[in-house]
Amino acid sequence: xxxxxxxxxxxxxxxxxxxxxDSFTLNNTGKEVLMMIKDGKNLSQIADLMLVRYDADRVTIxxxxxxxxxxxxxxxxxxx
Amino acid sequence: MTALRKVTVAVTGLNNIDxxxxxxxxxxxxxxxxxxxxxxxxLAYEHLEPGIYMSDLVDKTYMIPYPAEGKDVLFNRLVEIYxxxxxxxxxxxxxxxxxxxxxxxxxxxxxxxKTYLPSLEQFEERNKSNLPAYGEKYGVxxxxxxxxxxxxxxxxxxxxxNYPVMIKGKYYDAFKAFSLEQAVSYFTNMSExxxxxxxxQEFIRGTEVNVIALGDGKxxxxxxxxxRKQYITDKGKAWGGITIDDKSMLDLAKKIISKTKWKGGMxxxxxxxxxxxxxxxxxxxxxxxxxxxxxxxxxxxPEALLKLTLGMDVKPYTKYDFGKMFVRYxxxxxxxxxxxxxxxTTGEL
Numbered sequence: 001x002x003x004x005x006x007x008x009x010x011x012x013x014x015x016x017x018x019x020x021x022d023s024f025t026l027n028n029t030g031k032e033v034l035m036m037i038k039d040g041k042n043l044s045q046i047a048d049l050m051l052v053r054y055d056a057d058r059v060t061i062x063x064x065x066x067x068x069x070x071x072x073x074x075x076x077x078x079x080x
Numbered sequence: 081m082t083a084l085r086k087v088t089v090a091v092t093g094l095n096n097i098d099x100x101x102x103x104x105x106x107x108x109x110x111x112x113x114x115x116x117x118x119x120x121x122x123l124a125y126e127h128l129e130p131g132i133y134m135s136d137l138v139d140k141t142y143m144i145p146y147p148a149e150g151k152d153v154l155f156n157r158l159v160e161i162y163x164x165x166x167x168x169x170x171x172x173x174x175x176x177x178x179x180x181x182x183x184x185x186x187x188x189x190x191x192x193x194k195t196y197l198p199s200l201e202q203f204e205e206r207n208k209s210n211l212p213a214y215g216e217k218y219g220v221x222x223x224x225x226x227x228x229x230x231x232x233x234x235x236x237x238x239x240x241x242n243y244p245v246m247i248k249g250k251y252y253d254a255f256k257a258f259s260l261e262q263a264v265s266y267f268t269n270m271s272e273x274x275x276x277x278x279x280x281q282e283f284i285r286g287t288e289v290n291v292i293a294l295g296d297g298k299x300x301x302x303x304x305x306x307x308r309k310q311y312i313t314d315k316g317k318a319w320g321g322i323t324i325d326d327k328s329m330l331d332l333a334k335k336i337i338s339k340t341k342w343k344g345g346m347x348x349x350x351x352x353x354x355x356x357x358x359x360x361x362x363x364x365x366x367x368x369x370x371x372x373x374x375x376x377x378x379x380x381x382p383e384a385l386l387k388l389t390l391g392m393d394v395k396p397y398t399k400y401d402f403g404k405m406f407v408r409y410x411x412x413x414x415x416x417x418x419x420x421x422x423x424x425t426t427g428e429l
Contacts, residue, residue, distance in 0.1 A: 006325060008403070018325035018402045020287070020352075021308030 001069065002079040003037050020076060029054075033068055043069070084117035088165055089386060090158075090193075092123045093173030093369075094131025094138065098410070099252075099315045102173040104130075105372035107137045109382030112375060116386070121165050127424050133415050140165070143427040151180040155187060162193055169194045169389045171382070173366050175251045178203060196297075196389040198343050198365055205340070206363040208248055208279045214363075218339050220332065221359045223284050227277035234267050235260065237280050246281040249274035254316055256283060284361070286353040288312065289324070292367065292374050293333040294381050296388060297343030303381045303397040304333045305374040310405070318370055318408075323377045325402040332358060345371075345385055373406040 008016045013026040015034065026034060032053075036046045043065055050061045072078050089110060093101030107120050122141035124132050132141040142161045145153045154177075161167065170193055172181045181188075182197050189195075197203075206214055208225075215222030223246075228234045238245065238260055247266035248254040251274050257263035263280070270278045293304040306329040311320035333348060345367035351359045367381060374381050377400040387394045423429040 016403055021322040021324040
């Protein structure tokens with residue numbers, strides 16, 4: 001679960017992939033998760049932190065996290 | 081403080097319209113040079129080419145004859161202009177005029193006017209109609225394609241192809257056709273506008289990306305910047321684009337420049353497919369209209385081209401800023417009729 005090294009993430013949640021020129025806008029939660037991935041945290045560690053911050057159960061959080069990771073991968077933002 | 085070198089450069093392609101010529105962005109790059117004190121001479125084919133009236137960029141404009149009138153007529157006109165302006169160099173920016181300028185290269189040089197152009201062989205080899213052979217010779221992925229000379233030719237060719245197909249004019253324009261009827265209509269349009277042959281090409285799905293590159297004629301890549309089109313007009317022109325960090329595109333430019341020993345500016349029109357393959361759709365044998373993005377990203381390609389033209393040493397650029405964008409816009413100038421009438425009656429302004 002590694003984000004490509006050259007992916008840029010700005011304070012306001014703007015993501016830019018310099019290899020393809022694609023750009024994306026993340027909401028606050030997406031930005032938070034992407035920053036945690038960039039910091040090297042794994043899915044379980046991210047879920048632990050989200051459980052503390054949000055009013056949702058672990059299964060729901062993990063399901064959303066997996067969907068999000070899938071989107072990152074589909075958009076060429078993750079290392080193969 | 082050293083005095084700037086005074087240079088007079090003539091530039092074509094002042095048609096800064098919805099399908100813009102590269103002249104104005106080339107001039108903007110030249111004007112940003114800190115080494116030259118430039119006098120810019122515009123060379124125009126049409127009285128309404130906007131660049132003619134941009135007096136902050138173009139010092140003087142002369143009308144020149146269309147390529148169809150022949151290279152000798154062009155040469156005589158250029159000599160006339162030279163006698164008035166003492167041109168040091170000409171940067172031609174249209175595909176359709178390049179043949180004449182390449183043929184005239186020696187005569188112009190003897191008259192004191194320098195150019196920096198590919199050889200006739202290099203120019204012909206990368207013609208749209210020769211692309212399959214070019215791809216094979218230099219080991220580059222290209223879409224399959226063929227030249228057609230008549231509607232029955234087109235009909236026969238399309239029997240073995242899947243729709244959509246691209247129908248392309250000899251020099252400019254490309255349209256996607258989803259049926260024989262559409263293909264015939266584009267064929268008629270292209271052949272009337274640009275002559276024969278018309279090129280029928282396999283349609284490759286993917287993202288449109290381009291590289292602007294400059295070769296020194298000895299196999300060295302002097303400058304190269306890859307760009308992804310972000311907004312494309314109905315004419316297929318980029319109205320917005322962004323520089324990208326794509327090593328494979330730079331490697332391809334390097335390979336082509338080094339293998340062909342290309343001399344001058346060029347643009348590689350590419351498609352990146354979803355399985356990450358690069359296909360070469362076209363090589364434009366001159367600087368493209370989005371060149372000012374390269375200048376903004378740190379590579380002043382027009383300046384480097386002028387230096388090469390003047391026989392100066394040019395160090396290859398090794399970096400550029402990625403994530404730089406260009407957003408094109410249109411702008412209405414107000415022009416006095418007197419200027420227009422002077423141009424139409426005297427051929428200069």
